[in-house]
Amino acid sequence: MKILMIGAHQDDNEFQGGGLAHRLTKMGHEVRFLSMCNGCGGHHIMGPKETSKRRAGESAAVAKLLGIRYDVWDIDDCTLVADLETRRKLIRYIREFAPDLVISHRPNDYHADHRAAGQLVQDASYILTIRNECPDAPAMHKMPVIMYYEDKFTNPPFRPDVVISVDDEIETKLQIANLNVSQVYEWLAYEDDEVVPEGEAERFEWLKGMNITGDTTDEEVVAATRGYSVRFAKTAARFREELIQRYGEERGKKVRYAEGYEVCEYGGAMTGEVKEVLESL
Numbered sequence: 358m359k360i361l362m363i364g365a366h367q368d369d370n371e372f373q374g375g376g377l378a379h380r381l382t383k384m385g386h387e388v389r390f391l392s393m394c395n396g397c398g399g400h401h402i403m404g405p406k407e408t409s410k411r412r413a414g415e416s417a418a419v420a421k422l423l424g425i426r427y428d429v430w431d432i433d434d435c436t437l438v439a440d441l442e443t444r445r446k447l448i449r450y451i452r453e454f455a456p457d458l459v460i461s462h463r464p465n466d467y468h469a470d471h472r473a474a475g476q477l478v479q480d481a482s483y484i485l486t487i488r489n490e491c492p493d494a495p496a497m498h499k500m501p502v503i504m505y506y507e508d509k510f511t512n513p514p515f516r517p518d519v520v521i522s523v524d525d526e527i528e529t530k531l532q533i534a535n536l537n538v539s540q541v542y543e544w545l546a547y548e549d550d551e552v553v554p555e556g557e558a559e560r561f562e563w564l565k566g567m568n569i570t571g572d573t574t575d576e577e578v579v580a581a582t583r584g585y586s587v588r589f590a591k592t593a594a595r596f597r598e599e600l601i602q603r604y605g606e607e608r609g610k611k612v613r614y615a616e617g618y619e620v621c622e623y624g625g626a627m628t629g630e631v632k633e634v635l636e637s638l
């Protein structure tokens with residue numbers, strides 16, 4: 358199976374879908390990341406050129422860790438729009454890879470780039486099969502299945518169609534966060550007025566936040582306010598019912614880390630290999 362994860366920025370695929378990406382790669386499927394923007398906006402000290410260069414290096418390290426191809430388009434942060442030119446660029450890009458499954462943002466989201474990315478994926482979806490549009494890139498016979506990453510927006514609310522445990526992938530997911538140095542230790546820390554400890558081991562512990570064990574309750578996770586362990590555990594706490602439905606009472610209650618996805622109704626039908634693989638996770 359071929360899976361294309363499309364984020365507006367470098368860290369969107371990583372944080373929302375890094376566990377699934379790692380799991381599928383381990384199973385022998387081909388995962389590819391695309392960041393539509395070049396990361397130039399994500400810093401408070403470095404200028405745009407230096408920032409996007411550093412982000413490119415960090416994304417290359419993520420690609421190496423996961424063993425995937427990672428493409429970054431040279432579109433400046435905060436300027437992504439769902440126009441015809443970008444839609445055609447995306448149609449050609451998706452057709453060339455011909456994925457079975459595409460995952461991106463919902464088009465209702467706080468960030469204009471996320472909204473545009475979600476809109477572009479929706480706009481491309483059916484047209485992927487229309488041979489007279491972008492005839493230089495051979496049309497796909499079938500639309501890929503399309504899913505959205507989890508978000509917290511409520512109008513309309515995110516609907517968790519697929520919720521999977523990423524307990525076996527959490528170490529890798531935290532390592533991925535740790536590789537995004539300029540983002541997690543500099544820019545986001547600055548945005549949140551946080552002081553990052555000195556030393557690589559110390560700052561990694563700080564990055565993880567609360568130590569989550571088998572005894573940690575969902576209430577404790579929900580009440581915790583910072584750290585990437587907590588962030589990734591919040592999804593399991595939020596979708597406990599769905600995890601119990603999927604894995605049964607005993608295992609479902611024990612899942613600490615999860616990822617949630619909503620199926621986009623404009624994509625291909627959830628059948629065949631994609632359905633089988635997602636159900637097996």
Ligand SMILES: [Zn+2]
Pocket residue numbers: 365366368369468471
């Ligand atoms: Zn983003």
